[in-house]
Amino acid sequence: MIRPAIVHEVRTDQRGQEEVVEQLCRLWPRAEVVTALIDERTPEGLRAARVREAALRLLHRSDGRQLPLFGTSPAAVSTADLSGFDVVLTVHRLFAQWVPAPSGIPMVSYVHGPARSMWDPRMRTYGDTGRVARRAWDARAARYQTTDRAAATRPDVLVAASRAVAGRIRAWWDRHAEVVPPPVDVDWYRPAPQRTKDDFFLYAGRLLPRKRTDVAVAAARAAGVQLVVAGAGPSRPALEQMAGRRVQFVGQVGATELRELYRRCAAVVVPGEEDFGRVSVEAQACGTPVLALSAGGSLDTVVDGVTGRLWQPVYDDTAIGSLAYEMGRFDPSAYDPAQLRRHAESFAPGRFCRDLQVIVGRVLAEVERAGTRTSHRSPALRQSVTC
Numbered sequence: 001m002i003r004p005a006i007v008h009e010v011r012t013d014q015r016g017q018e019e020v021v022e023q024l025c026r027l028w029p030r031a032e033v034v035t036a037l038i039d040e041r042t043p044e045g046l047r048a049a050r051v052r053e054a055a056l057r058l059l060h061r062s063d064g065r066q067l068p069l070f071g072t073s074p075a076a077v078s079t080a081d082l083s084g085f086d087v088v089l090t091v092h093r094l095f096a097q098w099v100p101a102p103s104g105i106p107m108v109s110y111v112h113g114p115a116r117s118m119w120d121p122r123m124r125t126y127g128d129t130g131r132v133a134r135r136a137w138d139a140r141a142a143r144y145q146t147t148d149r150a151a152a153t154r155p156d157v158l159v160a161a162s163r164a165v166a167g168r169i170r171a172w173w174d175r176h177a178e179v180v181p182p183p184v185d186v187d188w189y190r191p192a193p194q195r196t197k198d199d200f201f202l203y204a205g206r207l208l209p210r211k212r213t214d215v216a217v218a219a220a221r222a223a224g225v226q227l228v229v230a231g232a233g234p235s236r237p238a239l240e241q242m243a244g245r246r247v248q249f250v251g252q253v254g255a256t257e258l259r260e261l262y263r264r265c266a267a268v269v270v271p272g273e274e275d276f277g278r279v280s281v282e283a284q285a286c287g288t289p290v291l292a293l294s295a296g297g298s299l300d301t302v303v304d305g306v307t308g309r310l311w312q313p314v315y316d317d318t319a320i321g322s323l324a325y326e327m328g329r330f331d332p333s334a335y336d337p338a339q340l341r342r343h344a345e346s347f348a349p350g351r352f353c354r355d356l357q358v359i360v361g362r363v364l365a366e367v368e369r370a371g372t373r374t375s376h377r378s379p380a381l382r383q384s385v386t387c
Helices: 017-027 054-059 073-078 131-151 163-173 213-223 236-242 255-264 278-285 316-329 337-345 349-370
Strands: 004-008 032-034 050-052 087-092 107-111 157-160 201-204 227-230 247-251 267-270 290-293 308-311
Touching (some): 087 349, 107 349, 157 349, 201 213, 308 316
Parallel strands (some): 004 032, 004 087, 201 227
């Protein structure tokens, strides 16, 4: 059995990247995870794996919060010693694939998404910073892009979480990527027996400007429908100020409460452009349709008219009106829970593991046949990258 090094970025919660890493560890029990921080919040399956923390611990404060990306992360990643492994697997969103794999060891990068806040100015949240600070932020983003584009030549194969992510990889990195959706725990998220739907919409996720939770809150108020907002984040005070009396904030919820909300709500609302759309799949696994912006990962996770409704405003300033219109006329009884469930099951962990196993096996076979690595990287990029 092969022994991979899995380079994992800096999170300690169960969502997203952690589920990918956990499945990779189950697929290859001899794998070693190179990451920044393991603590009591880390998923049990990941804590049970062989973990090497030291290489990236520079990226965290003592309270577990991530340090600023620039200046610390490139140096920390480039110190990781990955010799002795059969293959390097990176789980990338910000900087994981900046790691230098030793000569002769192939690299496969699973990409949740190039950092949109660095590549797309529309995704940057400047807050109340002045003009000088904004220019400095833009300059940092430009330096990041140079490093990120160079590092993107390192992997032998790039694997994207969605077609939307593959498109950004092509546009920003000039690389082709295969598409393999991330695993979703559809065994946990499943319909409740004999439950009738309640008359409320659900937003579940972080409360950040880029998530466009403000559009969901304003649309619910305009449509006169009930909306439950499950999640935490810096946008909550502003959202509470604009919310009407039928918008309820329940804060961050655990997996059991989230599953109950999925089961009870009339539909889940996805107002922003997602890289993949895990919430959409979890909701459908519980037999609940989705009302999502027709963009990004939702184009992969929601089948328009079958598992939910994809809406698209003509102009950005019509987003609230467009979503309010869809919420006002949405009929959850038009969707078959069994069909929703079948669609969600196509994102089960088994499919993810099979597809990744085939890709890694193919890369190793190509290296063995050639006798040497056939890599996109140039000799200069074998040195550590800086930003």
